[in-house]
Amino acid sequence: MASVYPKIKNRGFVYHLHPPLVPQNVLKFTHTWGLGGSALVLVLMQIISGILLLFAYSPTPEAAYPSIVALQQEMLFGKLIRNLHHWGANFLVFVVFFHMLRVFFTGAYNSRRKVNWWIGLGLFLCVLISNFTGYLLPLDQLSFWAITICTAMFEYIPLIGTMIQKIIIGGTEIGKATLSNFFAIHVALVPMCLAILMPFHFWQIRKAKGVINPSSAEGKIHKVSSVPQLVTREAAMALVMIAALFLFSVLFDAPLADKANPGLSPNPTKAPWYFSGLQELLQHFHPLVAVFVIPFFTVSCLICLPYLKFEKADGGIWFLSENGRRMGIMSAITALVIAPVMIVLSEYVINISKIVPGVPPVVINGVIPAVLTVVFLFGFYQVMKQKFAATAEEGVQAVFIFLLVCFVVLTITGVWFRGPGMELVWLWD
Ligand code: HEM
Ligand code: HEM
Structure with a gap:
């Protein structure tokens, strides 16, 4: 019997992400539509702005703070790039958290989506670690003391707490070794984990036959072609997200306090x-x-x-x-x-x-x-x-x-x- 759906011949890159045909109701914009996609856009923005920051940033205790000041005051669009990276990181925590709640409250962690829930937890951990390790890098009073009290919390974990704390800060107090550890984790280890986990996350969505959809229980549903219907909507959402981040970064500067002073806690x-x-x-x-x-x-x-x-x-x-x-x-x-x-x-x-x-x-x-x-x-x-x-x-x-x-x-x-x-x-x- 001839198919009622349109024939799609050109299977490009997009078809690695979406099936050629998707249920029509996934096109409907809802208040939680595209949270996962927004998280992806923000991670990509973090990688781009992070690489640009690397051209200016020096990961040593003496040079870190002056390099951020120079970036902000002397380099073309330096402040904007730092703002984009700073606010993008904060947006990301929000978006990923709401995406996780969407998954939770629609029960999208069951049976064939089980593995993807665990991969998602891994992604959330990566986002938190990137934020935490990035926080120290400017080495101002704010970041130095925030990281000092956070790493001090590890001491309370029974038996292994002090050992974990020593490994993370590379000694007994925050210093040169801490900065190198955090820098390496921030620009190499976590991006590598994200690069492995994210494709795995998307593959699992395909494997589960798309995102969870109440109408799938109702038997035959009308399907539409994912290109261009779904993809254009996703592109529009990505552009709105990028525009919102730029607007926020133009309006609000990332905080930068005085240079870190280990002898004076705020x-x-x-x-x-x-x-x-x-x-x-x-x-x-x-x-x-x-x-x-x-x-x-x-x-x-x-x-x-x-x-x-x-x-x-x-x-x-x-x-x-x-x-x-x-x-x-x-x-x-x-x-x-x-x-x-x-x-x-x-x-x-x-x-x-x-x-x-x-x-x-x-x-x-x-x-x-x-x-x-x-x-x-x-x-x-x-x-x-x-x-x-x-x-x-x-x-x-x-x-x-x-x-x-x-x-x-x-x-x-x-x-x-x-x-x-x-x-x-x-x-x-
Ligand atoms: C999920 C991804 C990432 C998140 C959440 C993140 C988060 C952060 C945060 C919160 C800061 C402190 C910003 C500030 O207030 O000054 C920071 C700084 C920094 N990040 Fe990232 N980052 C990510 C990825 C990357 C990548 C991939 C690179 C480079 C390859 C990078 C390079 C840097 C550099 C050089 C700094 C120091 C400059 C600065 O503090 O402004 N980041 N990051
Ligand atoms: C960097 C972080 C993340 C990115 C880029 C990401 C991306 C995505 C995308 C694009 C989708 C499909 C569209 C959508 O549902 O919005 C999705 C679905 C999903 N995500 Fe994430 N995600 C991230 C974090 C998480 C977290 C923290 C969890 C939960 C712990 C999670 C669990 C899931 C599950 C179970 C699905 C399938 C949902 C369904 O079938 O309805 N993800 N993710």
Whole structure:
């Protein structure tokens, strides 16, 4: 029987990325359309702007800072290129994070997309490591002290923490060896990992027969040619992304503080914004819990996620169901109320050492808050499940949304509401 679809003869490079025919509904612009593609565009922009920066940058403690100043003041478009690299890196964290949430909330990590979820986690790690290692390179006060406190966090990882810390900074304090380590990881190791993982990621999408699509369950669906329909839309989205990055970089300069001074720490000393949530956790929990137990538990859950058996696997339905969406909104509102209240209580009111004197700090700030948190989360899961007559998956999703919003509140608090001595302050103070 003759095919109802148009015949496509010229199979070029594009057909490595897309099948010749795609379901018509993937062309529809939605609020999360093209997040993965935008991440790709940003990574390519980082590589181009990074290579241009290499023409000016000198990776030695004496020359790094002056080379950035010279780049900004003496070189044609030097400031713009640095701005593009700086803001592109920040945009990338946002875009990849939202792409990951899109994948999570449409259940696109199940069965045949399992491997791609893990590759995605690897990509996310690469993006974080690039940001972290790049942060040190200008070697100004901001970057030197942010990296100092972040690398100090490794000490709290039991048994191997100090060893990891020594390997990363190449000794006992941030210096020449740290800069060479970070530089090599930043311009060689991570780009190489990205270059391996990204094609693998795209191949897996082809292998899974395209992105997740609820209409695939509805039998025969109308298909259109990916060239030019899909490709022109993608090109338009890429151009919008590039234009937005250029506009932002023209309007806002990347920060550059004074040259790093190891003898004078700024007050407050803050981690880069994407690690602010972690730094904020340190204000409320024992370091062992904040830096090791919680991140270890989070990463383990993310890795194990595809093993959860979902009833409606592969459906591509947002938030599992309409019920799941309502529960999500409820969880987010609960977190928006509880998280700030707990931050204030933990800062000013709750002092278990006064209530129960003589108890070791690891019990006061570690064991007790951790146990209370687990008990609360379990209770929250049960209450939500009963109130909404929900499935186990919808209950787990509600808890996840609750934790996610708490983490966002912690990050915002760390970035905007912490002042000298890491005291809580109003944004306008
Ligand atoms: C995912 C990819 C990448 C990310 C997220 C990233 C991120 C960053 C960040 C956040 C900085 C600090 C910017 C600042 O505030 O000054 C930086 C600096 C730098 N990056 Fe990258 N980068 C990436 C890829 C690359 C590549 C591929 C190269 C070169 C081959 C490169 C070369 C540089 C250089 C030379 C600097 C120092 C100049 C400066 O600090 O402005 N980067 N990077
Ligand atoms: C540099 C980072 C990344 C790039 C460039 C990238 C790129 C892409 C692209 C272009 C797509 C197809 C279109 C779309 O769904 O938007 C995609 C799909 C996918 N990505 Fe990523 N991604 C990145 C990070 C991640 C992360 C952090 C995860 C999750 C941990 C992830 C998991 C997935 C999965 C499971 C799919 C298939 C989704 C589906 O079939 O609906 N990716 N990615």
